[in-house]
Amino acid sequence: MLQKTIYRKFASVGLIVLFALGVGCSGQKIGQSSGTSSPGGAVRLQGSGASFPKPIYEKWVNEFGKINPGISIDYQATGSGAGQKALLAKTADFGASDDPMSDSDIKSAGSEILHIPTVLGAVVLTYNLEGVKEPLKLSSQTISDIYLGNIKKWNDAKLKADNPTLNLPDTDILPVYRADSSGTSAVFTDFLTKTVPEWKEKVGMNKQPSWITGVGVGAKGNDGVMGQVKQSPNSIGYVELTFAKANKLPSALVKNKAGDFVEASLESVSAAAAASVAAMPDDLRVQITDAEGAGVYPIASYTYILAYKDQPDANKGKAITDFLWWAIHDGEKFVKDLHYSPLPAEVVKRVEVKINSMTNNGTPLRQQ
DSSP states (O other): OHHHHHHHHHHHHHHHHHHHHHHHHSOOOTTOSTTSBOTTOOEEEEEEEOSTTHHHHHHHHHHHHHHOTTEEEEEEOOOHHHHHHHHHHTSSSEEEESSOOOHHHHHHTSSOEEEEEEEEEEEEEEEEOTTOOSOOEEOHHHHHHHHHTSOOBTTOHHHHHHOTTSOOOSSBOEEEEEOSOOHHHHHHHHHHHHHOHHHHHHTOSOSSOOOOTTSOEEESHHHHHHHHHHHSTTEEEEEEHHHHHHTTOOBOEEEOTTSOEEOOOHHHHHHHHHTTGGGOOTTOOOOOTTOOSTTOOSSEEEEEEEEESBOSSHHHHHHHHHHHHHHHTGGGGGTGGGTOBOOOHHHHHHHHHHHHTOEETTEESSOO
16 A cells, blocks of 8 residues: 555656656747646746846745745746747746847837846856965956967966966966857957957857857856866866856956946946936846946946747737836845846836836736
């Protein structure tokens, strides 16, 4: 009897796992009847996109699920480019990206897409250098020279000039970059494009740049870059701040527009956003790299959830708006512990307007 009971339990678990995998990998387009809700009335949402906000989105999904057991959200950190494509192909209920969608992609959607800022984060240069105890200082020119292959050794004169107190080793530098289509890469290359003419000419700003042949190695996702840096002595890579913190590796101080070397922090990232709030366009698409002001960390970014303004499925649409509203209000209390910065109050008000504008066949999804 006991053996049969155990067998039935394992069989049930197996069916649940297979069912979940089927839903997540089916490729079924949003708005189709199958997969919208279960016989019990549960709503399942599929999200896809940026790895930059993965830690906070995973936390939000978990906490939101505790108070909304009828809503199940599966977020896959596939990269910003993949998230945008999934939304346009309607194989995801929402996308996520650190790099706002282009005008041409938005136009190709055939229906209005909203950009919902959720948090602010920093792209940091994290490194694996044994014996270097103080934080490394890097200018945009030096970062560019490393990734262009102009600086090959850690004890190069340019690095030593900005780090005179550090005992930098006579070893080759291993730059690590994102191999996939990435909003983190877009933010990183946007900063270098704004500040280094040679970078602008040779690489430019792109979610998936054409990296210089023979310089460095690629890895997929923030997790992949972080893992490569952690296991590779004398390496350097760019990741969202929380990944470096979680792996206990240092982050370089980066020289900002005011000429100061600044640490990535809640305050320095918030300062970057504050400098641009007044100029934020109505559609909320904005880049805040290389911002003006003292104490500003220069490689900062909003990250966005992307969703259709008019939702094809009322139940899913209501679940998305409820989740977004909860995230920018109650969800903000989890942000700082994961090393993100909360949205400025003025931006929250503007996001509220966007969420309240979401409809299903023209009918508002939120009761105001």
